[in-house]
Amino acid sequence: MTSTLDALAATAEDTLTLGILDEGAKREIRRATLTAVCVPGYQVPFGSREMPVARGWGSGGLQITLAVIGADDTVKVIDQGDDAGVNATNLRRMIASTTGCADTADTREATIVQTRHRVPEEHLADGQVLVLQVPVPEPLRGVQKSVVECARMHAEGDYSAMWVSLYEDLVRNGMITRTTGYPVLVDGRYVLATTPIPRWDVPRLHDSEHLSLFGAGREKRIYAIPPHTDVRPLTFDDVPFEVEYTPGAACVLCGHDDVFLVAAGTSGAYACSDTEWCARVREADADLTAHRDRAPLHLLPDPATRLTGTTTTTPRPQRARPAPTPGQDWALRVDGLGKVFGAGGADAVPGTGPESGSAISPTTGAIVAAWDVSFDVAPGEALGVIGESGSGKSTALACVIGDEQATAGTVRLAALDEGRTDLLTLPPEARRRLRIDSMAVVHQNPAAGLDLRVSAGGNIAERLTAAGWRSYHGIRERAAELLDRVEVPLSRMDDPVRTFSGGMRQRVQIAKALATEPPVLLLDEPTTGLDASVAAGVLDLLRGLLSERDIAAVVVSHDFAVIEALTDRTLVMQLGRVVERGLTDQLFHDPHHPYTQRLVAAARR
Amino acid sequence: MTQVVSREQRCGLLADAEPDELRALADECLADGGDVRVLVGPEVGFVTAQIREPVAAERFLLGDVLTCRAEVELDGHRGWAMRLGDDRAAVLAAAVLDAEAEAGRPHAEAVHRLCAHVAGRRADRDDAEWAELAPTVVEFEELT
């Protein structure tokens, strides 16, 4: 007897003939894709589902295709340009069997082309969708290992590390040696990894008629290049972008050389990677003229124009110095700056300071590292801040720099909004931006201001590219000029800074700080940690630089000799407070505060 | 037969019943040709296990538990069932039994008996399980 229950169970049987993605997931992927189209080049995170293919076998591309495809679509799947590749075959039968759509090898008939590592040679028209399988979506991975930092760099459009890597490549190898997946700047905003398509295909993404969708299943990212979007390969203005080219190579089958060729066999022959195109060329079913016009033949490598080309003196970005505002002669002004580590904020202050003999709040246990620190510095003037370790001088400077979050006070720069804006109210990215060209820092430890793996020139290039310099030769000239000024031999310009001595590193750091001619320079123990003779040399350099530039400098040091050599006026700090201030020579010869007298006595010993 | 089980307890016990028991009783319930409609499923899916961990009293999603569920209407009374696993017939049967009991239909008492039976079996299994586990308890000398 068949029970009613059996019958009921049977009627519901079709619920298991599911696709390989449930409907909710498809909606989610479509939403992410739409976001990606709205913000070209931005990597949209999505809840990537596990597919019946491995992560890395196109699970990202497959999810996009399955989410956007309809039964009336026609899909083409290629891998390395080949419709018959095992991955392509595998994905094609999976897509066709679960969606009921038609499949084709003819690019012209396809509405969706899912691909791994190639853009078809055939023109992709308005309405066609190219879905690219992405193994590694993060273009910055090579220059930044932390994903948090990569996210910050994208958010702030801070791609100088990328530019430095190109600069270093040129310095070391005489050309940009990046191969597939060449980074591009999309719509002038986001740097994007062009999956690993060859450089040959990169120009095809620029101002295209078709929509390109990129799916990274493992890394759970979707990004897009909508039609008619500006897509520029990253390269310097005076260094041409190059596509793949082997002189004399042509396809053994169709005989053409205006296509992307891969090795055919092991005897040095070449063949079209796009097998469909090659077959149609041989069958005379292809528009060869239009194809040749599309081919990036103008980007074939030309060693003559690569680097030997003398400077095409592209104008350097020059930052207009703000005219001094009448009645305001400072470049940097700090008022009532305070920093409390721990609980209580300003309430922790009472009971701390020199009178109490402690920086630790008796009520909350917080450390009042600096409180009520005020000063201003004028262009052409150097101000010293002296005190022993723990006096709060470095904390105060760190608050000005933005490395520490101040608890109280205001910090203003004449160069910013004519001094009306309090830096402490700005978000971190705005403060980082200021450090590029408005307020440079020289750290005690050169490693804090430099990338030791990068060459001396490359470190300076980092600052210059961040400030918008895009001429390779212009950057080299400027770097050479700066290194010469800080007495780093030009023969060392292309050596990694890690091979430099401490004093040389510090000189490179100073050159980098001065690269964009910032109106304000902050020096944190610039010679501490160097041998005495080396320190003297760096001090001389700084003295010369400060005297010849109209720079406003703040010098923090525990060493009276450094303060005396560099500054006109000085603050003395003890237990977080300013205990005395005056002309530097007066503090040294006529110190009033007991603490200052102790410092002087120690310095004279 | 005592009738202290709540609807939630009944659902829980039916979820623990053997598929054969459920199907047999559901067939009996439906044998009178009552007006039955399947409202939901029976569908296989998952319930995401949400844990409130003890260190920070913070919730997190541990993972998913394969479950199936069904909902039926029997003589205007809705019955609902969910159980672990993917036995769609069993969960549909359980939903029918839930409706039977809700509607107070002829086999309602049989449903209650099945629940009691399941509860008793669970207690027996607990006894048997402890009988096997108890000898593995490390016994220390009494510390005074």
Next chain:
Amino acid sequence: MPVLSIRALRKSFTLHTIDGRTVASLHGVDLDVEEAEHVALAGPSGAGKSSLLRCVHRTYLPDSGSVRLGDTELTSLPDRAMARLRGREFGYVSQFLSAPPRTGPLDVVAASARRRGLDPSEARDAAADSLRRLNLDETLWDVDCSVLSGGERQRVNLAAGTVRPPRLLLLDEPVSALDPANREAALDLIEALREHGVAVLAVFHDLDAMRRLATRVVLMRDGLIADQGAPADLLETV
């Protein structure tokens, strides 16, 4: 109006590092220096001569009293304004050169001239002229100052202090390390400042220099002005 006018100037030092003891240095000094007047401070060591110069320069911060340069009150001038005034409006020539190492004499002196308003090429000419007048061998003009002898450095120092001279110069034993021949050249140079109307307040270590240069001698004792007058009158009594 005097170039420099000092009134009731007092200065003492509280030595916190030695039991908070207070040591008095100036007890109320009144002194005017007119244009083209060269005033030499005389008196035993510890009388307050150098302290007076330093209080004017504000290397020492006076306790009370007034120091006016023309009509500018220096004791209450903000630090930054004081730093700017120094070297431009008045100069202080110490015994010792404190030039940035790795710079040559010509650069040191030219930098001083530039600070006082000359353009770079004028400054180099003026510097060369000063160094020549002090008989500094031209082969030394571009060598690092740190390798110069004490006498050579003192001449560089003096050249830097007197090039394109400001209205007032404070000289603290500026020729102490010079041999007789160079000393003469240096004294000539200082003497010539009078022609430019420069006021000088100086401490010399020897009577000869005072006799030769001073238009007035001020005798100090225990932080006070004990006596003053023409060199011929006063120096005979010392």
Next chain:
Amino acid sequence: MGYSGARGGLEAILAAEDLVRRARDHAAAPWAPTEQITARFRLAVDRVMGEAGLHHEDTSAAALRQAEGDPLEASHLVRAHRSRLPRLAVSEPVDPDEMVVLRRIVPAFREPDGPQLLGRTTDYTGRLLEQPSGPPAPAPKPDTEVRERTEEQRRPGRFLDLLRKLDLVVDHRRVDDPEPVDITRTPARPPAERSAALASMARAETGALVALWYRSILGPDGDIHEVTLGEVRHGRLPLRVRHPHTGNPVCVGRFRVTEAEAIEDLDGADEDRSRFDVGYGLCFGHNERKAIAMANLDVANRRFGRTGPLEQLLLLTTDGLDSGGFLEHLKLPHYVTFRSMVERKQAMRAAAEAAEGPRVAEPAGQECR
């Protein structure tokens, strides 16, 4: 339209699939039914449940059979299966205190609240390979004598509560009760909520998690911190969902988990040295190694996750499908990328030959003072 892309690839793939099926499903050996796999390969089944993030023994067993015993491949099959299924509900928050224990060890205390219950374990059995020539003799009759038991014996108080009573634990208890992150919908990337890290670890590959734990102790960026296991248990938890008609919770079944608490001695400058910190581990099935690694990494991540690479390692490198898949993809054809790389090498060489001397690529940079 003469070109057809479907040449050799498809036939080869079908033939390979066929070879697998014949060799596996029709091997000259008795068929392994699902109940045999769940009964005899219990721990492999549990491991797959945990790494797949889907609790169902039969599904795991079927996957293991299809994957010929490869647990990672089996997890992949289960996860891909899960992608096809709808989410029926999110359970009511489960309180792990409700666990009915099958095994429970408290190493840090001789006599904790509740029993030291060894349960089913081979921890104390010599690892001697048994090579039986056939099925074992019939099992001796188990002791079925009903034993008295207390609530505490089946649901013992947790060691953490004892530490709390002694005021020896830093109190991390939150009052804001944030919504847990669903890592299957929102990718877990640093900086992430703790709920995302816990969820990631719960379905991480066991070996990867253990390796990361060991690295956090002995690796170049590790910190040999004091590791004490507070408690480890294996047991059953109730799964409750809201009844759609009454709105009250209904227990729809029980699932097995392994739970661990790691006790850490605090020694950082800004840490409370007078107390311990506790980390939590929980995963599907019986997998003590994974739960213990997870509990330790939970504390390590709280202490060092953001200052070092640990959080990124934990969230991005422990998923078996991610790492395994990326590795597998190396087997795909790469001749387009390879050709592009070869072209650059040839271009560099051509440039060097054209230039006057051989160009020294990658200058070493001599050491100098």
